[in-house]
Amino acid sequence: MSDLDLCYLPAAEALRRFRSRTLSPVELLQAQLRRIEETKDSINAVCFVYAEEAMEEARKAEARYAADAADLRPLEGLPTGIKDENTIAGKVTTFGSLIYKDNVAQTTTPVVQRLIDAGAVVHGRTTTPEFSSEGFTHSRLWGVTRNPWNLDYTPGGSSGGSGAALAGGMASLATGSDIGGSIRIPASACGLVGFKPPYGRNPATPPFNLDFYNHPGPMARSVEDCLLMQNVMCGPHPNDIASLKPKLKLPVDRRGIRGWKIAYSLDLGYYEVDDDVRRNTLAALEIFRSLGAEVVEVDIGWTKQTEKAADDYLRTIFGAWVAEYLDERAAMLTKYGRAFAEASQTVAPRDFLASLYTAGAMYSTFGPLMEDFDVFVCPTLALPAVGAEHDPDNGLTINGKPVDPRYGWIMTYPFNMLSRCPVLSVPSGHAANGVPTGIQIVGKTYSDADVFRAGLAFETAVGGWFTRPEARPRIPAAA
Structure with a gap:
């Protein structure tokens, strides 16, 4: 197997090969470390590399597989990228800011600790x-991170480094967090799968564990x-009063969706939508129909007022938190x-x-509607x-029409407002510029299993992603 094939090996398949001893965690890690080095100048997805520590952990995992250890952990030996927002005790966590460029964390974020305890090998931030x-x-601290599919474009944000690392073959798994779409935006832009769990499903830390827009999750x-990663991250935590009991374990449910009813909207009632996005979404809906689902266009009655409401909410809590730095x-x-x-003021x-x-008015239409759909x-x-260097101050147009440069292109934040609804973003195709597009599969409140079942059915029908060399980004070699 070539280095590149190793880099893009699905995590579940890597675990199966580890157990059969046809692949070593050391081999997989070495390939991905080389990939990080090869792409650091072109993509710039990884800001800290822990090569020596990660190799030590990979060797330990290799020995455990060789010994047929009875207590192998769920993620034993999988190289995992951790967003430079999730703290790791003893490691610098910068939050992408010059203010924190030398900040050594004293504690480890709960979801990250769970990944480490489950055997994940943290090889980079x-x-x-x-x-x-x-x-x-x-950012001023880390410069520009670029999309592996087309370097002129962003991989999305705020979990953009995680998205670029996965799409570029630099990690098997990566963490994200989603307060307005920060998991799903890079999942779509990079051709990945990203899950926004319902509020409280995955634990977080104060004060944002009490912010119902906030959702740590897997990519x-x-x-x-x-799904494998989500099953590790989720569950109640003694330090998070908002975390849900009991822990939910999701099955790999491949029964399909024949007989399901699927509602859809191309524009949520008020978005201007790019033609490539529209075309790929319609094609994805045809796949759902081919799987035996009834697919129905609906009007959910939302308006552009949704955009203002989300902005006000985010400025009130999230913006006020950033405003603490409006001093020296x-x-x-x-x-x-x-x-x-400043806008938070x-x-x-x-x-x-x-x-x-x-948000209440939005759910007053969406909730009753979903009583008739899966x-x-x-x-x-x-x-x-x-663009990779997008400046909101310069404005943004879609189909030649001006839209809000921050919110007008992301169709994710409405489901932070409806935070108890699980949302899985999966790839829907590519645009003419090579950048992927995605669809959101939204479930009824706390119905996590439904969105994964639909996602698995869709993925099986399209044959998966990144599995063939021609289905991977072609990243220009470093000069």
Whole structure:
């Protein structure tokens, strides 16, 4: 097996090969470490590499497989990228900001600790925009992270480094966090699978464990790999009062979706949608029909007021948190980080309250509608991706029409507002510029198994992603 084939080997398949001793965790790690080195200048997805420590852990995993250890862990030996927002005790965590460039964390984020305890090998940290506050990934600290499918475009954000690392073959699994789409945006733009679990399913840390827009979650190259990772990350935690009991273990359910009813909307009632995105979404819906599902277009009654409500909510909590740095440290902030912090100073309690009323009104149509359907499908992004160095101040157009440069191209944040609905983003195809597109599979509240069952059926029908050399990005060699 070539280095590149190893780099793109599905995590579930790697585990099967580890157990049969036809592949060593050391071999897989070595291939991905070489891939990180080869792409560091062109893609810039990994900001810290822990080669020696990771190799030591991979050798331990290799020995455990060789000994047929009875207590092999669920992720034993899998190289896993950790977003540079999730803290790891004793390691620098920067949050993508110059302010924290030398910040050594004292604790480990609960979901990361669970991955480590499950045998994941942490070999690198993935880039993020400053304080995870944008849907693209560039910062003063780490520079520009680029999309492996087309270097002129962003891999998305805020988990853009994780997305680029997975699409570029630098990790088997990677962590993300989603407060407005930060898992699903890079999943779509990079041709990956990303899961926004329902609020409380995966534990988080204060204060954002109490923010119902916030969802830590998994990113992977296949639905099964994403499910495998989610089963490790989820469950109640003693430090998170919002975490749900009992722990939910999802099955790899390949029974298909014959007889299901699937609702869909191409524009959620108010988005301008790129033609490639529209075409690929319609093609995906035809696949669902071919699997025996009834597919029905619906009107959910949402309006552009949704955009303002989400912005007000995010500025009230998230923006206020970033605004703590509007002191002598303000000069160190990236332009968009400072703008977000300053904008938080203009919202009032009544704006926050209005955002809750809007979320309630959205669910007053969506909830009753979903009583008649199994899942809901829509595009993940209205545009395949914005430019790698996107500056919201320069505006944005779709189909020649101006849209909000932050919110007008991401169709993800409405489902942070409806935070108890699980959402799985899966690839739907590619645009003319080579950048992937994606669809969101949205479930009823806390119906995680439904979106994974639909995702597995869809993935099986299309033959998966990244499994063939011609289905992988062609990354230009470093000069």
